Amino acid sequence: MAQHPGAREGKRPTLADVAAYAGVSTALVSIVMRDAKGASAQTRERVLQAAKDIGYRPDTRARMLRRSRSRLLGVQFGLHNPFHSDLVEGIYAAAEKAGYDVALSAVAPSRSEQRAVEMLLADRCEAVILLGPQAPAAQLAELVGRLPVVAVARRLREPSADVVRTADAEGVRLAVDHLVELGHQDIVHIDGGKAPGASDRRRGYRTAMRRHGLAEHINVLPGGLTEEEGAAAARDVLTTRPRPTAVIAFNDHCATGVLDVFLRSRVRVPADISVVGFDDSRLARLSHVSLTTVGQDAARIAELAVARAVARLDGEHVPDREIVVPPRFVIRRTTAARPG
Amino acid sequence: MAQHPGAREGKRPTLADVAAYAGVSTALVSIVMRDAKGASAQTRERVLQAAKDIGYRPDTRARMLRRSRSRLLGVQFGLHNPFHSDLVEGIYAAAEKAGYDVALSAVAPSRSEQRAVEMLLADRCEAVILLGPQAPAAQLAELVGRLPVVAVARRLREPSADVVRTADAEGVRLAVDHLVELGHQDIVHIDGGKAPGASDRRRGYRTAMRRHGLAEHINVLPGGLTEEEGAAAARDVLTTRPRPTAVIAFNDHCATGVLDVFLRSRVRVPADISVVGFDDSRLARLSHVSLTTVGQDAARIAELAVARAVARLDGEHVPDREIVVPPRFVIRRTTAARPG
DNA sequence: CTGAAAGCGCTAACAT
DNA sequence: ATGTTAGCGCTTTCAG
Numbered sequence: 272m273a274q275h276p277g278a279r280e281g282k283r284p285t286l287a288d289v290a291a292y293a294g295v296s297t298a299l300v301s302i303v304m305r306d307a308k309g310a311s312a313q314t315r316e317r318v319l320q321a322a323k324d325i326g327y328r329p330d331t332r333a334r335m336l337r338r339s340r341s342r343l344l345g346v347q348f349g350l351h352n353p354f355h356s357d358l359v360e361g362i363y364a365a366a367e368k369a370g371y372d373v374a375l376s377a378v379a380p381s382r383s384e385q386r387a388v389e390m391l392l393a394d395r396c397e398a399v400i401l402l403g404p405q406a407p408a409a410q411l412a413e414l415v416g417r418l419p420v421v422a423v424a425r426r427l428r429e430p431s432a433d434v435v436r437t438a439d440a441e442g443v444r445l446a447v448d449h450l451v452e453l454g455h456q457d458i459v460h461i462d463g464g465k466a467p468g469a470s471d472r473r474r475g476y477r478t479a480m481r482r483h484g485l486a487e488h489i490n491v492l493p494g495g496l497t498e499e500e501g502a503a504a505a506r507d508v509l510t511t512r513p514r515p516t517a518v519i520a521f522n523d524h525c526a527t528g529v530l531d532v533f534l535r536s537r538v539r540v541p542a543d544i545s546v547v548g549f550d551d552s553r554l555a556r557l558s559h560v561s562l563t564t565v566g567q568d569a570a571r572i573a574e575l576a577v578a579r580a581v582a583r584l585d586g587e588h589v590p591d592r593e594i595v596v597p598p599r600f601v602i603r604r605t606t607a608a609r610p611g
Numbered sequence: 612m613a614q615h616p617g618a619r620e621g622k623r624p625t626l627a628d629v630a631a632y633a634g635v636s637t638a639l640v641s642i643v644m645r646d647a648k649g650a651s652a653q654t655r656e657r658v659l660q661a662a663k664d665i666g667y668r669p670d671t672r673a674r675m676l677r678r679s680r681s682r683l684l685g686v687q688f689g690l691h692n693p694f695h696s697d698l699v700e701g702i703y704a705a706a707e708k709a710g711y712d713v714a715l716s717a718v719a720p721s722r723s724e725q726r727a728v729e730m731l732l733a734d735r736c737e738a739v740i741l742l743g744p745q746a747p748a749a750q751l752a753e754l755v756g757r758l759p760v761v762a763v764a765r766r767l768r769e770p771s772a773d774v775v776r777t778a779d780a781e782g783v784r785l786a787v788d789h790l791v792e793l794g795h796q797d798i799v800h801i802d803g804g805k806a807p808g809a810s811d812r813r814r815g816y817r818t819a820m821r822r823h824g825l826a827e828h829i830n831v832l833p834g835g836l837t838e839e840e841g842a843a844a845a846r847d848v849l850t851t852r853p854r855p856t857a858v859i860a861f862n863d864h865c866a867t868g869v870l871d872v873f874l875r876s877r878v879r880v881p882a883d884i885s886v887v888g889f890d891d892s893r894l895a896r897l898s899h900v901s902l903t904t905v906g907q908d909a910a911r912i913a914e915l916a917v918a919r920a921v922a923r924l925d926g927e928h929v930p931d932r933e934i935v936v937p938p939r940f941v942i943r944r945t946t947a948a949r950p951g
Numbered sequence: 952c953t954g955a956a957a958g959c960g961c962t963a964a965c966a967t
Numbered sequence: 968a969t970g971t972t973a974g975c976g977c978t979t980t981c982a983g
Contacts, residue, residue, distance in 0.1 A: 283735075285976055296954045301978060311952065326757070331733045332672040332681070333976035336959045341672070350699060351893070356690045360719040372730070375715040379700040390712070393671045395623075417666070502899040531899050534874045553691070559842040559871050625960055636970045641962060651968060673960035676975045954983080959976105966971070 284327040293321035304329050331372075335395065343372050344580055345396030347387045347404065350377040353552050354522075354569065355402045358423060361573025362400065369581050371397075388414065398580040401425070401432075403467045419583035421576045424567075425467040430592040433583070435576045439468045440475030442565035442598035446519050446547045447479035449563075449600060454609035455517040455545065456485055461494035461504040461529065463521030472549065476519060494521050501528025508544075509536055516544055516609045523548035523555045526562055530605070541607035551601050563606040566599040624667040633661035644669050671712075675735065683712050684920055685736030687727045687744065690717040693892050694862075694909065695742045698763060701913025702740060709921050711737075728754065738920040741765070741772075743807045759923035761916045764907075765807040770932040773923070775916045779808045780815030782905035782938035786859045786887045787819035789903075789940060794949035795857040795885065796825055801834035801844040801869065803861035812889070816859060834861050841868025848884075849876055856884055856949045863888035863895045866902055870945070881947035891941050903946040906939040 286304070290297040295318060302309045303318040310318070321327075335341040344366050348355040359375065366373045374394050376387040384406050391399050398419035404411065405425075412431035414420050420432035427434055443460070450458050460476040463469030473491055480489045490511070494504040501520055505528060508515055520526035526548035533540050540546055548555050551566030575594050582589055626644070630637045635658060642649045643658040650658070661667075675681040684706050688695040699715065706713045714734050716727040724746050731739050738759035744751065745765075752771035754760050760772035767774055783800070790798050800816040803809030813831055820829045830851070834844040841860055845868060848855055860866035866888035873880050880886055888895050891906030915934050922929055 286978095287976080297977080298955080298979080299953060302953095305978080307978095309952070314952080328732055330676075330735060330976055332675050332735060333959090334978075335672050336670075336676055336961090337976080337978045339959060350696045351693065353691065356719075359690060359717060360721055363717070363719070363722055375717065377699060377703070377715065379696075379703070381700055382703055392668055395670055395672060498897050499899065502897075528897075528899060531871075531874075534871075535899075557838050557842075557868075559839065559868060559875075626962095627960080637961080638963085638971075639969060642969090645962080647962095649968070654968080670960055673975090674962075676959090676977090677961045677963085679975060952983105955981090957978105957980085959978090961975085962973100964971100964973085967969080 283330075284325045285330075286327075288325055289318065289322050289327045292325055293318050341372075341395045341397055342370060343374050343394060343396045344577065345374045345376060345388075345391030345394065345399040346402065347376050347378060347384065347391065347399065348402040350379040350382075352403065353524075353554065354424075354550050354567070357552065357569035358402055358573050358576075361570040362577055364570075365574045365577035369577060371577070371581070392417070397584050400576050400580055405467070419580055421580050423572060423576050426471060427593075432592070433579045433589070434593040435572055435579065436468070436593070436595060437567045437572070437598050438595045439471035439598075440478065442549060442567075442600075443472045443475035443519060444479040445598065445600040446549075446565055447476060447483065449602065449606065450517045450519075450545060450547070451483050451485070453517075453545065453606065456488050456609070457490075457513060457515040458485070458488065458517040458519060459490040459492055459508060459511070459515040461492045461501060461508075461518060461520045461525060463525070464493065464495055466496050466521070469521060472521065490515065494525050496522055496524060498524050498528035498531070501525035502532045503528075505529040505532035509533075509538065514544075517547070517606070518544065519547045519549075521549060523550045523552045523562060523564055526564070526605075527554055527560065530560070530562070540605050543610055545606040545609075547606060551599070555601070555603070561604040563603045564601050566601045568596060568599065572596055623670075624665045625670075626667075628665055629658065629662050629667045632665055633658050681712075681735045681737055682710060683714050683734060683736045684917065685714045685716060685728075685731030685734065685739040686742065687716050687718060687724065687731065687739065688742040690719040690722075692743065693864075693894065694764075694890050694907070697892065697909035698742055698913050698916075701910040702917055704910075705914045705917035709917060711917075711921070732757070737924050740916050740920055745807070759920055761920050763912060763916050766811060767933075772932075773919045773929070774933045775912050775919065776808070776933070776935060777907045777912070777938050778935045779811035779938075780818065782889060782907075782940075783812045783815035783859060784819040785938065785940040786889075786905055787816065787823065789942065789946065790857045790859075790885060790887070791823050791825070793857075793885070793946065796828050796949070797830075797853060797855040798825070798828065798857040798859060799830040799832055799848060799851070799855040801832045801841060801848075801858060801860045801865060803865070804833065804835055806836050806861070809861060812861065830855065834865050836862055836864060838864050838868035838871070841865030842872045843868075845869040845872035849873075849878065854884075857887070857946070858884065859887045859889075861889060863890045863892045863902060863904055866904070866945075867894055867900065870900070870902070881945050883950055885946040885949075887946060891939070895941070895943070901944040903943045904941050906941045908936055908939065912936055 286297045400421045403424045415431045422432045548562045548564035555562035555564045626637045740761045755771045762772045888902045888904035895902035895904045
């Protein structure tokens with residue numbers, strides 16, 4: 272026996288039902304449901320009770336349709352990316368404050384960015400926020416032609432879309448400064464290949480090293496975004512002579528892989544070698560990891576991205592396409608003075 | 612200068628616009644857009660071209676409204692839960708095959724299950740799939756009164772909702788069997804407290820131990836779902852005398868915390884002590900982790916959950932409320948023969 | 952403060 | 968094969 276016989280056609284209660292039940296007009300019910308003014312406290316009460324009685328819930332779709340505004344912010348995010356999860360959480364909060372709903376569309380190995388964005392468009396989102404988009408600039412530009420687009424954590428050279436990102440280069444500079452202060456010279460960078468932000472971080476590393484007169488110690492090892500790639504690179508580090516005394520990894524995940532390999536190889540962190548991550552994700556904060564890292568302020572970035580999207584929708588004058596958020600350097604327990 | 616002047620009021624092209632442009636009726640355009648029959652190949656071509664020319668995209672909401680079916684499956688998931696990410700990916704795929712769209716609603720520290728479900732209801736999802744819901748049974752039952760509900764990875768004693776879950780108890784039994792075969796006796800279980808599945812896994816552990824005549828070796832340590840909690844429990848393990856030779860952790864995350872502490876304490880895995888996880892998440896598969904674990908088949912669970920939701924919507928006769936998916940035991944490199 | 956009525960963009964009968 | 972038309976559930980003037 273089906274529990275929801277004809278769930279397909281099942282008519283949920285509508286405004287009209289509530290109106291009939293409460294003995295008022297649909298318009299009045301609408302007013303009450305929207306918390307608009309124009310109804311006496313008494314009527315309001317009665318309508319609310321009626322709605323509750325018959326289990327009425329406003330229909331977002333009909334509402335959107337009528338208002339010809341969806342008040343919907345589309346968010347494209349990497350399903351398996353913890354940093355994106357943090358951002359999404361912040362976006363939910365910021366959007367609510369701004370009076371917008373959020374439509375999520377995930378990108379995964381089996382679901383392309385293209386598809387993800389299509390859904391968002393079909394849902395009539397008024398603007399989209401793309402987290403770490405990999406789409407070619409041309410494609411983004413085309414999208415910008417249709418609606419406001421905010422790209423997060425992705426640099427664009429001729430920004431067609433708005434961009435909110437962390438000052439990647441500066442973040443790495445902070446890391447280098449910190450390590451140099453601790454006496455390190457042989458500081459190696461495990462990079463992120465062509466991931467968003469990777470080239471900036473490489474550049475920041477090289478610049479900072481040079482500024483400290485450590486040009487000859489510059490050493491960029493190919494890495495990646497995953498623990499696996501970090502682990503592989505860490506093995507390279509261990510065979511490098513002279514052996515580096517400090518490692519700046521592309522991100523926290525990568526750094527975790529590095530730590531793991533060092534641990535297994537009886538290389539002590541931070542006594543023998545210091546390790547710095549990037550993101551200040553949950554991972555870095557785990558007490559047994561306690562990773563020194565460059566913090567990206569997910570909450571702030573999320574807030575700014577939403578604010579920017581809303582500003583565009585409100586037709587405000589927006590001076591700059593790009594918002595660069597300064598990183599915070601978080602010193603924990605994986606960095607220490609150079610050994611010896 | 613705003614790039615989207617009046618983006619608010621900006622009228623996107625509608626069916627009528629396409630119709631006018633192509634010089635046909637809206638009905639015909641509708642037919643073409645839905646790929647329904649009733650239009651000549653020639654007209655079809657012309658309409659499609661017109662749509663492309665003026666950048667038309669069907670409006671999902673209006674479509675839903677009119678069809679009085681949304682063909683929308685609501686999915687509630689834990690934003691920071693990697694296993695849920697795997698499930699979501701599978702659900703996208705399965706839903707598409709079944710001709711449904713997916714509406715995602717995340718649960719996070721700052722966003723309760725209650726809120727998440729509210730959104731799904733407001734969006735007029737026809738059915739909801741809840742991943743690892745923590746809501747009390749009564750609340751679920753109430754929800755079931757409104758629409759078909761499939762709870763994934765959560766046991767219900769008097770299932771009001773449909774349930775798709777892994778045979779947790781059996782999974783742990785497989786782990787115990789494996790360890791006993793390797794000669795282990797002092798096998799400790801780090802549990803998951805009141806997380807979904809935790810009590811089943813505890814029970815499975817106790818039962819299996821007893822069946823092997825190891826009742827006196829039963830030892831359940833309070834743990835949790837996170838690396839942090841796993842790490843804390845691992846410290847307990849190290850102070851237990853006689854020291855256990857094997858650990859079955861609540862899940863892979865927890866096991867990772869355990870591994871980390873062991874590594875730091877110079878306790879070799881698997882030479883000194885064996886470790887087993889649960890989930891077979893990405894984490895377990897990382898080459899440098901290579902965790903022996905009890906695999907939950909995310910793809911299959913996702914598929915079954917969608918199938919069940921669709922079956923309910925189709926008013927099919929469904930014999931059982933509960934679908935229990937057998938676990939796969941995955942032997943990697945964290946288990947070995949008992950030392951000595 | 953309340954009600955009647957006109958659509959929002961689309962689909963599905965029903966005509967032609 | 969194509970056009971006409973009546974709503975889906977809601978919001979929003981505009982009159983009472």
